[in-house]
Amino acid sequence: MKDVLYVNGGTPLDGTITVRGAxxxxxxxxxxxxxxxxxxxxxxxxxxxxxxxxxxxxxxxxxxxxxxxxxxxxxxxxxxxxxxxxxxxxxxxxxxxxxxxxxxxxxxxxxxxxxxxxxxxxxxxxxxxxxxxxxxxxxxxxxxxxxxxxxxxxxxxxxxxxxxxxxxxxxxxxxxxxxxxxxxxxxxxxxxxxxxxxxxxxxxxxxxxxxxxxxxxxxxxxxxxxxxxxxxxALGDRIEAASWASAALATGGDITVKGATQPEMMTFLNTFRKVGGRFDVQDDGIRFWHPGGDLDPIVLETDVHPGFMTDWQQPLVVALTQAKGLSIVHETVYENRFGFTDALRGMGATIQVYKECLGGRDCRFGQRNFHHSAVISGPTPLAAADIEVPDLRGGFSHLIAALAAKGTSTVRGISLIDRGYENFQDKLVALGADVRRG
Ligand SMILES: CC(=O)N[C@H]1[C@@H](OP(=O)(O)OP(=O)(O)OC[C@H]2O[C@@H](n3ccc(=O)[nH]c3=O)[C@H](O)[C@@H]2O)O[C@H](CO)[C@@H](O)[C@@H]1O
Ligand SMILES: C=C(OP(=O)(O)O)C(=O)O
The missing domain is CATH 3.65.10.10 (Enolpyruvate transferase domain)
Structure with missing residues (x-):
């Protein structure tokens, strides 16, 4: 199978998908x-x-x-x-x-x-x-x-x-x-x-x-x-569920994620609501949608449970490029998790990364040489681009950006995403995305 996905973006993702075990x-x-x-x-x-x-x-x-x-x-x-x-x-x-x-x-x-x-x-x-x-x-x-x-x-x-x-x-x-x-x-x-x-x-x-x-x-x-x-x-995959929720927000869409569960996602749901997203917890999943109008900027720090998961951070950052104002994201779990923002900047996002601990508290990576805080200024329209998947969540973030951008993006190295997202291409098609494996 070829390792490239052509994504003709600019259309809201809309529909129902299922996540299985974490x-x-x-x-x-x-x-x-x-x-x-x-x-x-x-x-x-x-x-x-x-x-x-x-x-x-x-x-x-x-x-x-x-x-x-x-x-x-x-x-x-x-x-x-x-x-x-x-x-x-x-x-x-x-x-x-x-x-x-x-x-x-x-x-x-x-x-x-x-x-x-x-x-x-x-x-x-x-x-x-x-x-x-x-x-x-x-x-x-x-x-x-x-x-x-x-x-x-x-x-x-x-x-x-x-x-x-x-x-x-x-x-x-x-x-x-x-x-x-x-x-x-x-x-x-x-x-x-x-x-x-x-x-x-x-x-x-x-x-x-x-x-x-x-x-x-x-x-x-x-x-x-x-x-x-x-x-x-197995318990459901709360990272995959949150990734689809961020995709709904970034594309102005409406996605029901069957298999998503509230107790494991409470911290994410609070943040999703603060950004301006809406959700509805159902018996067998959670519906996430963009209600229209402006999204709100936030200040966010990743942390160990019950804090905001580091693996939720990358997909959400794409949605924050569409919020009105300045958002701050302080990554405190990994020292080098903002490399994926290079490609987003190339697509028109305004994101600056800093070595300082921005947000609220000092972490293990402060006063060291790690770009582990990001300031995102929005909303910025995203433009289609030729991009390379850097890692699992960063790769899904690039996909979301390509889906939000008008025009056809080429996303390379897409098989990295198979490591953690089951049948993502079929799910994208089910949500109305115009994608083709090259
Ligand atoms: C397969 C799996 O479950 N991966 C998850 C697991 O990764 P993983 O178990 O590798 O992550 P850890 O919680 O161990 O890592 C957290 C931090 O501890 C540091 N550290 C860890 C071990 C060690 O021996 N020395 C050390 O310094 C790491 O560099 C990192 O800065 O938890 C991470 C934090 O929720 C998630 O992002 C990963 O998706
Ligand atoms: C960092 C991740 O996974 P792994 O620990 O398997 O690299 C992840 O799932 O986002």
Whole structure:
């Protein structure tokens, strides 16, 4: 399939689409199946590239994966993990960030693991120092190799007391997936509590784990000797849902997103309303629309949950180019997540990026060399352009900009978007967009 999408924009997106399970949960639940002594069943699984990548990794480790993509069901049978011949894991280097989460489960089952270099969006340095420190605290020995890391557990991993320097999603998941079968109690302070993490905890509890989440973001895990498989329906993808909501706003449209849920999106919904968007929470989804007239500018800071998600930021910035006045967006989770604004400026948007912490509070990236605040001045008409997808959310933002712009844009590198948006081209067509894959 060619990697270019021609977008003839300038028409409001209008109609209904469905989002299925969250990219940032489904892949972790798939890894969790490695911990079970019996098969697991995962439902509401989207057809996105990250699911394919994790399927490949699980199969390499001896997990038998049966997939019914239309029904969104995965059967994951880990009975043969101990006897699997692990080869050519290098083939998965750079494909996603998920391999690092295989450490705990593989250490428990096999006593060692090789983890290839990670991929994922290039939106900052994205080190794995928290992960490695955590694994060492459990008693693992970590050796850095040329294309990844080799890790082994000379004896059963031991529960431990961990305090994260920053509430990292991945490091919290690393701790959960390692502690559930370690000996004794693990206490994780300053944990991340994103809804996708809470759903992972639900999966682990179904498998037999004992995990409590305290009000002060401390997670306590009592290690157990055995876990079984699970049957679980993944929570919906709140990032995809918010991306379509931003597309409705930027194009002056009206999109009903089936599968979007209010509790996980409350912070986004508040911001959407402040910008001037309207929404209606329904039994099976949320309708988002532009009511006509001017949109309002806002001051926004991204943050860990329950703050405004960093992954919501990029699509919303496109909508803010259409608000009347000055908006400020302070990115506090990643140091380098405004690269996508270059293309928007080329399309006529007025966006300036700054090294200072604009917004309200200082973050880890202040007084350093990172352009992590943006000032957006609108409304500015967007003009069609020839643009290249930089990363997953930045790429979807470029798509939204192309849909809002009059004329035909050429969006290159479009397959990057398949990593996290299921059948986005079909969904665009269902919403009345004039798009063609080149
Ligand atoms: C597959 C997946 O679920 N990806 C999500 C996950 O990424 P991911 O789990 O990689 O993100 P983290 O929450 O770990 O990263 C947050 C911050 O912590 C830093 N950090 C993290 C780990 C570490 O060892 N050292 C370190 O310094 C990162 O560079 C970043 O600045 O959570 C992010 C924050 O909600 C989301 O944007 C990503 O979509
Ligand atoms: C940053 C993201 O994903 P990943 O961690 O997989 O790169 C994202 O989903 O926006």
């Amino acid at each position: 990219k940032n949960f489904v892949s972790k639940a798939m890894v969790a199946s490695l911990l079970g002594e019996s098969p697991s069943v995962l439902r509401n699984v989207p057809q996105i590239r990250d699911v394919g990548v994790v399927t490949g990794l699980l199969e390499l480790h001896g997990v038998a994966v049966k997939s019914d993509p239309d029904a969104g069901i995965l059967d994951l049978d880990p009975s043969n993990v101990e006897s699997a011949h692990v080869a050519d894991i290098d083939a998965h280097a750079g494909s996603s960030r998920i391999p690092i989460l295989f450490c705990g489960p593989l250490l428990h089952r096999l006593g060692e693991a090789f983890i290839p270099d990670l991929g994922g969006c290039r939106i900052g340095d994205r080190p794995i120092n928290y992960h490695l420190d955590i694994l060492r605290q459990f008693g693992a020995v970590v050796d850095k190799r040329e294309n990844g890391i080799h890790i082994r557990a000379p004896r059963r991993l031991q529960g431990t007391k961990i305090a994260l320097p920053y509430p990292s999603v991945g490091a919290t998941e690393q701790t959960l997936l390692t502690a559930v079968r370690a000996e004794g109690i693990t206490e994780l302070a300053n944990a991340a509590i994103e809804p996708e993490i809470v759903d992972l905890i639900a999966v682990l509890q179904k498998m037999g784990a004992i995990i409590s989440v305290d009000t002060d973001r401390v997670i306590r895990i009592e290690g157990v000797d055995r876990l079984d498989g699970y049957t679980h329906t």
